[in-house]
Amino acid sequence: MEYRNLGRTGIRVSRLCFGLLTIGPLQANLPLAEGVDVLKYAVEQGVNFFDTAEIYESYSYLRGMLRSFPGRELIISTKSYAVTAKEMEQSLERARRELDRDYIDIFLLHEQESALTIRGHRAALDYLLEAKKKGLVRAVGISTHRIAGVRGALELPEIDVIHPLFNIKGLGIQDGTLQEMEEVLTEAAAAGKGIYLMKALGGGNLLPQAREALDYAFSRPFAAAVAVGMKARWEVDINVLAAQGQPIPDQLEKLMGSEKRRLRIDPWCEGCGKCAEQCPQEALFLGDDGKAHVREEECLLCGYCAAACPFFYIKVY
Ligand code: SF4
Numbered sequence: 001m002e003y004r005n006l007g008r009t010g011i012r013v014s015r016l017c018f019g020l021l022t023i024g025p026l027q028a029n030l031p032l033a034e035g036v037d038v039l040k041y042a043v044e045q046g047v048n049f050f051d052t053a054e055i056y057e058s059y060s061y062l063r064g065m066l067r068s069f070p071g072r073e074l075i076i077s078t079k080s081y082a083v084t085a086k087e088m089e090q091s092l093e094r095a096r097r098e099l100d101r102d103y104i105d106i107f108l109l110h111e112q113e114s115a116l117t118i119r120g121h122r123a124a125l126d127y128l129l130e131a132k133k134k135g136l137v138r139a140v141g142i143s144t145h146r147i148a149g150v151r152g153a154l155e156l157p158e159i160d161v162i163h164p165l166f167n168i169k170g171l172g173i174q175d176g177t178l179q180e181m182e183e184v185l186t187e188a189a190a191a192g193k194g195i196y197l198m199k200a201l202g203g204g205n206l207l208p209q210a211r212e213a214l215d216y217a218f219s220r221p222f223a224a225a226v227a228v229g230m231k232a233r234w235e236v237d238i239n240v241l242a243a244q245g246q247p248i249p250d251q252l253e254k255l256m257g258s259e260k261r262r263l264r265i266d267p268w269c270e271g272c273g274k275c276a277e278q279c280p281q282e283a284l285f286l287g288d289d290g291k292a293h294v295r296e297e298e299c300l301l302c303g304y305c306a307a308a309c310p311f312f313y314i315k316v317y
């Protein structure tokens with residue numbers, strides 16, 4: 001496994017970052033022992049970088065994995081929607097408690113749309129910066145699906161890390177082209193920001209061309225790492241090979257290409273609209289029948305709507 005410096009954070013990360021969204025309750029909902037096993041297997045293959053979020057409800061898997069490797073430097077990045085200092089304090093304390101760790105390596109403001117959104121989260125960001133001074137956090141940053149979000153982070157020297165949506169087709173970039181995203185990320189990397197990508201497989205939509213999509217993401221010079229969701233050992237094997245630029249055995253590639261994931265909305269949906277408000281892609285709408293429906297071509301299968309539904313009527317499977 002190759003390791004790179006994450007910008008100027010002083011943190012060295014494996015090129016393959018294990019994305020925790022997939023194994024948690026918003027998606028595969030693996031039993032704890034099974035999820036921990038996949039994570040431990042990834043560590044044994046050289047992965048040292050793990051991306052999660054408060055909304056993913058996956059700290060227990062990480063804690064199980066961390067306990068198996070005492071003393072090993074494993075990098076955890078998490079994120080929260082906190083707006084106020086108090087909310088961010090609660091998010092940070094929850095992460096430290098549930099991960100059983102004194103500090104969190106990287107803490108991000110989740111889904112920042114622009115400089116304006118970041119300004120709206122200033123109190124939470126300032127809390128993180130204070131926590132960094134106290135050694136409770138090593139680096140702070142944002143995650144974003146937008147070019148304007150990257151630009152907003154670029155304006156702020158105190159932002160260490162950017163976690164942007166990026167894939168070979170530009171799927172999910174909400175405010176411009178793939179080329180524009182590539183240009184601003186190149187600028188951000190040159191300014192010393194640590195960049196690791198998300199949605200290299202378009203939330204599963206690019207699985208039929210997974211090899212090409214992974215090659216593209218791992219060959220971007222501005223990206224220190226690429227976060228990929230994994231839920232089985234064979235997926236770890238594929239992504240480790242892709243991260244190293246090595247050929248993937250046909251059998252494994254076929255297995256990956258045959259994976260088809262979908263969003264399911266239960267027919268007893270009550271039409272409250274909370275899921276649509278949460279969707280970063282504007283892929284959900286309330287139909288004439290008063291129920292939520294998805295525009296599949298817009299959906300990145302992120303599962304955020306599932307977390308927003310008060311009745312648990314949405315699943316990604
Ligand atoms: S519909 Fe749900 S899973 Fe699809 S992009 Fe929107 S929030 Fe994510």
Ligand code: SF4
Nearest residue numbers: 269270272273275309
């Ligand atoms: S949040 Fe749940 S109940 Fe409300 S519209 Fe969405 S699926 Fe239906």
